[in-house]
Amino acid sequence: MDIFLMVLGGLGLFLFAINNLSDTLKDLIGNKANKWLNLFTKNLIASILTGTVATILLDSSSAVIIMTIVLVNTGALSFRQSLGIVMGANIGTTFSSQLIALDVGQYSPIPIFLGLVFSFLAKSEKITKTARVVLFFGILFFGLYTMERAVEPLKDHPEFLSWMEKLDNPLRGTLIGALVTLVIQSSSATVGMVITLAKKELIHLPGAIAVMLGAELGTCSDTLLATIRSDRQAVKTGLFHLSFNIICIAVGLAVFPLFNKLIEWVSGSAVIEQKIANAHMIFNIAGVILFLPFIPMVERLLDRLLPNKEKVPENEPSLTTG
Structure with a gap:
């Protein structure tokens, strides 16, 4: 019970810090971020770089994608401009994994x-706002530190270790990662918990990577919610985020053993928590690179599924009966 309460407290601190950090940073540089999104989205590569930098600055891929959906809905950004930002946000979110x-x-x-x-x-x-950013960064890492200390006794708990070993199954681990992220509404928190467990040798690299893949799916929920009552262009942005993540996860699961070996080879003698952070970064960067050639095809498909509504001219006389 003590372990559960400490983990819950640590997770609460982490989520509190993440939400407040994102809000404070948006308040500090939010208007500038909007200008950057508009200014540096002239082509796909520029959009990806903009999405990456904006996510690193705001420390939240969801915040950047939701902001993008809002801008698309208002007509400030086009659907085409939003595609690169969404992919860039997936790369930018891996920066927090490296910090964790x-x-x-x-x-x-x-x-x-x-x-x-x-x-x-x-x-x-x-x-004052800058100091609050520093404060929330401190609380974020203190929350992780609290969880790290809380789970230490679980190293001697055979039932918990047996359950964690089951996460090495790619599909099971992915589903658990998606469910956890859906509940706590933060892929960063899910990856943070996995890294915390790895530090205490409570999860193996395959299980950690599988949960990380699931977190990529779970994080789509809040961006899809942002498309409710939005126009078709904004809905297409949300659907693109979902389809991009699903396809990347499917490819990741298809080559799961090879991907594990690649991470082991690239990371060399690095500690497991660094290997997980590397896996997160390599997976998301590789996903963007592999997806780039198919962007025009996906764009055309979404345009066909959700064509733009034709606006009726205001001066056009309406047909009446009588």
């Missing part, structure tokens, strides 16, 4: 303290 893989949790009280001090003492609103 670093063993910095024990130092998390430092940014928490500094963030609190400067947010209280700063007279400038910009400095």
